[in-house]
Amino acid sequence: MRVALLLLLLAGCATSEPEHSGLRLVALAQGPGALHVQVCPEDADSCDDLTVTRGTVSDALELVPGIHEIRVSATEDGPVLSRFEYGFGPGAEYALALYGVADEPTHVSWTAEAKDLLGGIDEPFVAGFQLAHRMVPLRPPDADEAGEVRLVHGAPGAQPVRGTLALDSETIELPAVPYGAMGEAVRVERASGRLTLSFEGSPLDLAHVDLEPRPGTLTVVYVGAIEDGSLEVFTDRVGVSPR
């Protein structure tokens, strides 16, 4: 009995290495062809450096749980355009979407700060169309559950964007998402379909994307800057599908 209690006590006292967080960087910003990003832990001297080409998603960075400062610039030697902090929890996966116009360092006015304080993280647009950021949780459903699709809108100056996902026998509406926001994850029972994006209230199609929202996966559809009159749209899928 005493041995069992001792073992329990030891198990309780055992320390394990904290699970790392995963962070993908998503470059949606209008302007430079790529963004240079530094991710620096709060109490460390060294930073992770990464360059992300516009319209792409980076590989996942492994981060120690805790608060990290993130610095974004147009080039490795260029001035920092935006600097902010995020917390990262153990064992979680995230995507950080960088959107807006990346032409000069962001200036946060006191009204923007007040809006941020009062509105919280649910309120986008606090800094106009300047370079901004939104964290997307990459939490796919369980392998035996229906897949999910969600929209992230990062096209500065654009109206809210909505989606219509045409599947074999049905269509699923993805509610309109305003600039700087992400829509709710919508469950999709079928494994493939065609997503049509359009501005809210407009009958015109903006873009078409073929999706494979398989069970156990989360597909994030990023709507980036408008280039040459068309929306830059790309997807990222995470999770493990049994098929």
Next chain:
Amino acid sequence: MNVVMASDGKLGPVRVWALSAGGMVGGGIYIALGVVIAVAGQWAWASFLLAGVVAVISAFSYGRLSSHFGKSGGAFEFLEEMDRRSLAGSLSWLLMIGYTLTISVYVYAFGHYVAYAFGGGEMLIRGLGAGAGILLIGLNLAGLGKMTSVEVVIVSVNLLVLLVLAIWGMSEWSTPALTAGIEPRPPSGALVGAAAIFVSYEGFQLLTYEYDEIRDAKRVFTPILASSAIFVVLVYIAVTLGGTMLAGALTVVDRKQIALSIAAEEAAGTAGLVVMTIAAGFATAAAINSTLFSTAKLAARVARDGELAAWFDHENGQGVPDRPVVLIGILATAMALIGSLSSLVEAASLVFLATFVVVNVVCAREMRRQRAIPIVGAVLGGIIGVVLLARLAVTAPIPLAILLVLAALVFLGRPLVLKRVRTEGSKDREDGDGDASDADTDEEKGS
């Protein structure tokens, strides 16, 4: 002595305590957690503490005033006793709007939590919400609106499930989880968070409508209300920390409609989800039932005093104020099906903050001892109210404008409306006139 049900059929102290705590926890925490973390981040627990201080002080003031006047009726009765009939009438109208919004929040929470467990989408959420609303209107009409024994069981199980979740989460303590996936928020966010979720504490008020039904109320009511409010503050803080540990801050915000189901699923998989869904379903249903019952009773009571159209003072064969039950139930269900969560929660918070401030001011004026306590409650409540007004102006200007127009109509238009509709006062006068003319006729006949 049986502390649960007293021998004279009145409510015993344990039951009153459980109903008071359960009235608060019944629906609020299920939808408030994501809202408060979005605003206050790692300071969300402090938001519940700040709002809790106002709630505890207000519970103290409600208790003392109820014992002082010795009557059921809450804020409406306190103001009537002070000959502030007009203010009492206006405040009661505002309270009925607040309760209707609160019921709609509970309907919304019921639909989301139950639908999530069945993997349902928007249609199922709305269907379940509408079904719950209609079913509970029916139960109330059948005279089952006040099922105190059932409520006590539901409240106890609900509190137990929430406490297990909180302890489970805190046993896996990891400070980074408090800011997982979000930008760290400044400490001042706690004040904004307190404003956003104040409605989570309104439930204890419903007991003031049952004061006459409580055994030895003069002695036990104030300590019961205050202690149950303190307990709920601690539960909310524990659930906030525990839930965030399990799900992470960003997930709680992202899935705010079902945040506690996600946390329970993270803790214990499908079993956790099932238990949390049952707890949330029953707790929100019980909260809808009891709030609908009390609001309908308040409407009938106010109508009897001539401060609402006499149409509301009508009972069915079960002695239930049927018209208010149907009207308030349908309005609340409809709002839940078309409204957004945050604006509903916060519009309701504004109404209850205003009421609590008024009650604290009344308490400070009426009481000779310990006046500093309600003064602190009124001042802190006023500050949180101003912050909430600023927040709504930024985040939900249209719901705020609608609420302000409604408030203006209540305060300015209510006397005009009451002149044009048939009230108990006008009915009595008509009956009086009728009696007089009948007498005249009899005299004429006699002569």
